[in-house]
Amino acid sequence: MKDDAVRGHLDALLLAALEQGPLHGYAIIAAVRERSGGALELRTGTMYPALHRLERLGLLRSDWQAVGERRRRCYELTDAGRRALVDKRTAWRELTCAIGAVLDPSPAPGPAT
């Protein structure tokens, strides 16, 4: 599962990856890969513009920080970003619940005859 699976959920994945603390670009990719058990792989070329957009919207802030021997642009959630993540989680749960109800083959309990 690569780009197709991620499309439409990129913002939520980026916000969730940063929930535990600031990370630089490639560390975000590694975090998403690790948390998904290797199923999801963010594409570097589409992630950076998305990070910029989320920062412009005030959901992330970023700064150059020393990581190891190099300086990297590290991103972290703002308060608005944390609120947006809560909203996106709620929307995702509602969506998966609704789709699960349609796809689940188990019969719905009907009226007793």
Next chain:
Amino acid sequence: MTARDPAGPGHDPIEEHLAALAVALHGPARVKARMLTEARDGLADAAAALAGGATPDDHAARQAVRDFGSVDEVAPAFQRELTVAQARHTARAVVLAVPFLLACWALVTVVGGDQGRHAPRVAQTLAAHLGGVAAAAALLAGAALAVTGALARRLPTPHRLPLMVAWAGTTATAALATSALTLAVAATLAGSWPLGALIAVLALAVHARIAASARACRRCARAPLVATGEG
């Protein structure tokens, strides 16, 4: 930490890819440089990870570039952000220029009034119209700043907005250029030609800055874009 091709010195797949991406992108130099620096870091990290901690070789660098995406695939998303950044630069310049224009006119009026001399009625009428045009451009620019900022969490950013901002900037520059001339004449007629000359130079400097930004904004707006999910 990028790979060198043994085929020849200076041949680096990552740098070549970034150079091609840089050619395809238009926008504010600082924002563009930052995006490319981050992309370079990401590619170098990806190549290092693919090399398993060893010094990345050409194969790892090429694989990292393939995973990054071709220029045709990724440039539209980068360009969209650069276009919005350029539109915001232009909008900010327009929003700041209008109070400057009004302050200049107030200064000329006050100086002329102190000396008992007033600008001709035609100049006053022209200044009022120019002020109206500049204020309308500033309102549009202010709205563009809001719509591309925090408000974009809830509202999608119209794809034509950068072009609208570019034309608002162009309109503001025309108003500024005409204002520079009008204010210089008015200040001279009000008995203060050094003030008139100063205002004209300042107004023309602001005009040049906004005109360049608006031109860059039009160029960005013409670049191919991709729809991205805002918010």
